[in-house]
Amino acid sequence: MTDVIDGNAVAESVRDDLGGCIDTLAAAGVTPTLATVLMSDDPASETYVSMKQQDCEEVGIEARDIELDPDAPADRLFETIDDLNADPDVNGILVQMPVPDHVDDRRVLRRIDPMKDVDGFHPENVGRLVAGNARYKPCTPHGVQKVLAAADVETEGADAVVVGRSDIVGKPMANLLFQKAEGGNATVTVCHSRTADLAAKTGAADIVVAAAGVPEMIDGSMLSEGVTVIDVGINRVEADTEKGYELVGDVDFESAKAKAGAITPVPGGVGPMTRAMLLYNTVKAAGLQADVDVSLP
Ligand code: NAD
Secondary structure: OOOOOHHHHHHHOOOOEEEEEEEEHOOOOOOOOOEEEEEOOOOHHHHHHHHHHOOOOOOEEEEEEEOOOOOOOHHHHHHHHHHHHHOOOOOOOEEEEOOOOOOOOHHHHHHOHHHHOOEEEHHHHHHHHHHHOOOOOOHHHHHHHHHHHHHHOOOOEEEEEEOOOOOOOHEEEEHHHHHOOOOOOOEEEEEEEOOOOOHHHHOOEEEEOOOOOOOOOOOOOHHHOEEHHHHHHOOOEEEOOOOOEEEEOOEEEEHHHOOOOOEOOOOHHHHHHHHHHHHHHHHHHHHHHHHHOOOOO
8 A cells, every 4th residue: 555645734743843932932931923915926836835825824833925026126125134133033034936038046044144044045055054063954854754754655765856056945855864973874865957867867776856846747657666756846747727737746646655655745745844844943943042942843
C-alpha cells in the first residue's frame, strides 16, 4: 500500500504545536507580527498574500498588510522595508515575489533585516543555511523536511534526487538534505534543465523531490519500487473545469503512486506545509527578537 501523505494534516499538527509557542510569547507580552508587502496587481500574488494573512490570523499571529502601487518607484518599496525593519512590533517581513520589473529583486532581499527575513532568502540567512547553522529555513524545503519526518522516511544514508536548482526550492532543499543534522545526512544529487539523463538519476533514488515547474514530467517509469516522491510542483494546466484550469504537480501521480512507497499529492501535499512553515518562522523570529525561548517543535 502506498502512503499518500496528507500535507494538510501534517500542516495542521505544525500549527497546533505553534499554538503553545504563541501562548509562551503572549505570556511575555509579545504578539508575533508578520508584515506582508504586495507590489503587484497579479491575482495569483494577491491570493497568496491574502492566504498568508488568513493563516496568521487563525493561529494568533498579527498580520499587517501593505500594498504598494506596482507603478510606484522602487524607492517606495525600499523605504517601506526600512520602516518595517525599524518597527520593533514587526517580527517578520515578507515581500511577495515577483516584484515589478523596474525593482531589482536581489536588492529587495538584501534590504530586509536578516532577523526579520522569515522567507530565509537574505544572503546572510542563505549563508547560515549552507554553513549548517540555519536561522530561518526557507519555507518550502523546510516543509518537505517536516513531511518526510511525519511520514517516517529516513533521510540518513538515503540517495535523494532533487529535481530543480532554484534559489527558493532546489538549492536550499539539497542543502537541508545533505546537512549533518536531523532530516539530513542523505547523499544528494541535484538535477536541472541540463541534466543528461534525468530518468537514470530519479530511477536510482530512494527519495525524489520534484521542483521543476514542468507538469507531470516525472512518471512511474522513471522511479524505483518503494521510492518516496515529494511533489513540490504547482502547475496550472488547461482543463474542462469551471475555472478553465486545474492544478497538477511535476509528477504524474497515478503512475508514480503505483511505484512509490510514499507520495505527496497536488494539491494537498507540500503547498499547505509551505504556508505552515511561514508561521513557524514568524514565531521563531518573534522569540529571537524578544529573547523568549518558545521551544519550537
Ligand atoms: P524555477 O522555475 O525557479 O526553477 C525550476 C528549476 O527546475 C530550474 O532550476 C530548472 O533548471 C529545473 N528544470 C526545469 N525544467 C527541467 C527539466 N525538464 N528537467 C530537469 N530540471 C528542470 O521554479 P521554482 O520556483 O523552484 O518552483 C518549482 C515548482 O514548484 C513550480 O511548479 C512552483 O510553482 C512550485 N512551487 C511550489 C511551492 C509549494 O509550496 N508547493 C513553493 C514554491 C514553488
